[in-house]
Amino acid sequence: MSLRLGDIAPNFKASTTKGEIDFYEFLGDGWGILFSHPADYTPVCTTELGRTAQLKDEFAKRNVKVLAVSVDPLDKHQGWVKDINETQNTTVDFPIIADSDRTVANLYDMIHPNASETMTVRSLFIIGPDKKVKLIITYPASTGRNFNEVLRVVDSLQLTSNYSVSTPADWQEGQDVIVPNSIPTEDAEKRFPKGVKVVKPYLRYTPQPNK
Numbered sequence: 001m002s003l004r005l006g007d008i009a010p011n012f013k014a015s016t017t018k019g020e021i022d023f024y025e026f027l028g029d030g031w032g033i034l035f036s037h038p039a040d041y042t043p044v045c046t047t048e049l050g051r052t053a054q055l056k057d058e059f060a061k062r063n064v065k066v067l068a069v070s071v072d073p074l075d076k077h078q079g080w081v082k083d084i085n086e087t088q089n090t091t092v093d094f095p096i097i098a099d100s101d102r103t104v105a106n107l108y109d110m111i112h113p114n115a116s117e118t119m120t121v122r123s124l125f126i127i128g129p130d131k132k133v134k135l136i137i138t139y140p141a142s143t144g145r146n147f148n149e150v151l152r153v154v155d156s157l158q159l160t161s162n163y164s165v166s167t168p169a170d171w172q173e174g175q176d177v178i179v180p181n182s183i184p185t186e187d188a189e190k191r192f193p194k195g196v197k198v199v200k201p202y203l204r205y206t207p208q209p210n211k
């Protein structure tokens with residue numbers, strides 16, 4: 001059975017380019033991103049892991065740990081990391097799991113046999129400090145992910161876990177947010193002292209509360 005939003009992210013132990021890890025210990029009390037790529041020494045994956053490394057400070061600012069996984073072995077990961085660093089002008093210092101026995105791939109349903117019998121698809125899970133799955137996205141091998149979008153979702157998840165608001169389409173940090181329909185306008189005006197703009201009774205905006 002595949003994982004769904006709100007499920008507990010299963011724990012596991014794994015061999016990585018940074019040594020043996022226990023997933024929950026690795027995450028600690030913070031947020032986590034677990035993402036799979038189909039195979040080492042492939043072009044799209046090279047750019048994806050490079051981009052993730054370039055965004056190191058952005059992930060750290062948000063208290064997010066990242067962990068990559070593929071079914072390739074450790075020695076292959078280690079050689080490939082050198083190429084990623086060279087070609088993408090960066091230093092990969094997050095761990096990459098060598099999941100040759102598919103423990104993690106199976107736990108997180110990362111192999112989709114109609115796409116490939118052997119390789120993981122591009123799965124990505126955002127996991128909250130409560131170890132629950134907050135986001136699942138799945139891309140095909142031919143399409144590299146947009147890691148700015150991943151950061152944008154983290155921003156939304158972190159905001160909406162602290163305040164009773166939602167974020168509209170294409171929302172970016174600092175822009176107005178949505179007052180949920182569970183809060184009557186009268187209460188919303190007290191709760192959001194920066195003001196509530198009523199476009200329709202069911203569509204109300206307020207400035208981002210923590211800005």
Ligand code: BEZ
Nearest residue numbers: 038039042043044045141
């Ligand atoms: C790539 O990363 O370019 C890739 C990996 C597996 C299959 C197809 C493309």
